[in-house]
Amino acid sequence: MKILFILGAYKPRASANGLCSSNIIECLKNEGHSVTVLANHSLDCTDYTLEDGVAIYRVRQRIYIRLREYSEVISKSKPLAGRVAACLANIINKLKLILSAPFWPIISYRTNKRFSKKAKELQKCNDYDVVVSVYTPIEALLAGYEVKKEFPQVKFIPYFLDSLSGGYGPRLFSEKRIMERGLKIEKKIYEVADAIVLMKSSEEHQKKYNCQYVSKMKFLDIPMFVKPKNIELRCPTEDKLKCCKMLFVGSIARSIRSPKTLIDALMCIKREDIICEFVGNIDCIDDFAPLKEKMGNRLVFTTFMHHDKLVEKIVDADVLINIGNRLTTMVPSKIFEYMSYLKPIISTYDIENEPSAIYLSAYPASLLISGSAAAEDNALMIMEFIQRVEKMEIDYDEIEERFYLNTPKAFDEVIDSL
Numbered sequence: 001m002k003i004l005f006i007l008g009a010y011k012p013r014a015s016a017n018g019l020c021s022s023n024i025i026e027c028l029k030n031e032g033h034s035v036t037v038l039a040n041h042s043l044d045c046t047d048y049t050l051e052d053g054v055a056i057y058r059v060r061q062r063i064y065i066r067l068r069e070y071s072e073v074i075s076k077s078k079p080l081a082g083r084v085a086a087c088l089a090n091i092i093n094k095l096k097l098i099l100s101a102p103f104w105p106i107i108s109y110r111t112n113k114r115f116s117k118k119a120k121e122l123q124k125c126n127d128y129d130v131v132v133s134v135y136t137p138i139e140a141l142l143a144g145y146e147v148k149k150e151f152p153q154v155k156f157i158p159y160f161l162d163s164l165s166g167g168y169g170p171r172l173f174s175e176k177r178i179m180e181r182g183l184k185i186e187k188k189i190y191e192v193a194d195a196i197v198l199m200k201s202s203e204e205h206q207k208k209y210n211c212q213y214v215s216k217m218k219f220l221d222i223p224m225f226v227k228p229k230n231i232e233l234r235c236p237t238e239d240k241l242k243c244c245k246m247l248f249v250g251s252i253a254r255s256i257r258s259p260k261t262l263i264d265a266l267m268c269i270k271r272e273d274i275i276c277e278f279v280g281n282i283d284c285i286d287d288f289a290p291l292k293e294k295m296g297n298r299l300v301f302t303t304f305m306h307h308d309k310l311v312e313k314i315v316d317a318d319v320l321i322n323i324g325n326r327l328t329t330m331v332p333s334k335i336f337e338y339m340s341y342l343k344p345i346i347s348t349y350d351i352e353n354e355p356s357a358i359y360l361s362a363y364p365a366s367l368l369i370s371g372s373a374a375a376e377d378n379a380l381m382i383m384e385f386i387q388r389v390e391k392m393e394i395d396y397d398e399i400e401e402r403f404y405l406n407t408p409k410a411f412d413e414v415i416d417s418l
Helices: 016-030 063-074 079-099 109-126 138-150 175-192 200-209 211-216 260-267 285-298 307-316 334-340 375-389 396-402 408-416
Strands: 002-006 034-040 048-051 054-059 130-135 155-160 196-199 217-220 244-249 274-279 299-302 319-323 345-349 366-370
Touching: 002 016, 002 109, 002 138, 016 034, 016 130, 016 408, 034 109, 054 109, 063 079, 109 138, 130 138, 138 155, 138 175, 155 175, 155 408, 175 211, 196 200, 200 211, 200 217, 211 217, 217 408, 244 307, 260 285, 260 319, 260 345, 260 366, 260 375, 274 285, 274 307, 285 299, 319 334, 334 345, 366 375
Parallel strands: 002 034, 002 130, 034 054, 130 155, 155 196, 196 217, 244 274, 244 319, 274 299, 319 345, 345 366
Antiparallel strands: 048 054
16 A cells, blocks of 8 residues: 655654654555655755655744754754753744644644645645554644545544543643543544544543544554564673663653652662663753752763664663653553563652553563652662562563554554555
8 A cells, every 4th residue: 555654753853753653654664565754844854855665755844843953953062052942942832832722732824734735745646545644743633634635535544642632732721621622623533534543541531522433443552662673682691780770761841740759769769870861851850950969970861862872772771761641641652662672661650540550560570659659668669679670581572462552563454454
């Protein structure tokens, strides 16, 4: 089949959803499908490239996203300019979110138009059999919808890696208002979709509020469980570790997840051989000030890293860190990539139904620490866990079978069923 995959930030500067999409695209290509990608423009890329047999077209995004990317690129050589650009980007984003609140989840009609125009142009020229639209971002989702309306013969699959009606929205909105707005868009999309792929964590919500479309729904999971290429998976050693390297990958937005439980526990650990690195955007960096004072150069922050370099960090790490979400329908995609490397994982949780906890509980080398527990107790559990998993052996095939819905192959089966 010929497939058009519409998404937001794609490699080399892929978002979490971009990494998920990349795994699926690689799987589809290996299964003999012809795949074209429509994604955000990036400073590293031209409007069109052909990479490993995949045609990639790029569309200019909102100025906030372009400025944020510029700040990440320039911050290494010109830190002050990078901070100014990042600050300006945040101001522009906040203003835009306020001004676009009456139209949420649409943020920029211009961006929507650019995506839809290019998607329809590609469909007209290439006559794709299937169009897959990834949410988030909203412009990718609506571009697929517009293609389906104009070319009804194409099979349309909206792919909800994030939850719309059950997810997050503007802070000034109530949960009820976010749900109402989200459901309105969902019903419009679902009406014309040929299949709807959603996350397992949203199954109860979707069956309750969109029950009339259940026959179209396929509930999978985040497709980040992929066996690493050309990398020796974790192999326990008899050698005593000289230090313990902890690594967190992803964003920390205070409205979605709080690092407090982790910070408090690390503050109580007296070992001087622990190195902790955070890779990704953090909007509450001031919360780490006491820990930075305690750990000094052993606490490192990196705003952005290309995925190939990130893989090197993951392989080198002794323990991987996850910070639990406050939204029960928002599962952090990173935990499945963590597990694919057979690494020990420490995760925090501050709500009873934290969405990653159920997955990590099924993974043999995981530790869950609660925000309601005493920091001293959590610190002791972390130390005991590090010693316990140092020589633990994990069978990859067994874990892959347990988490099959988190493999790209599960999505490929949806394509084959059309």
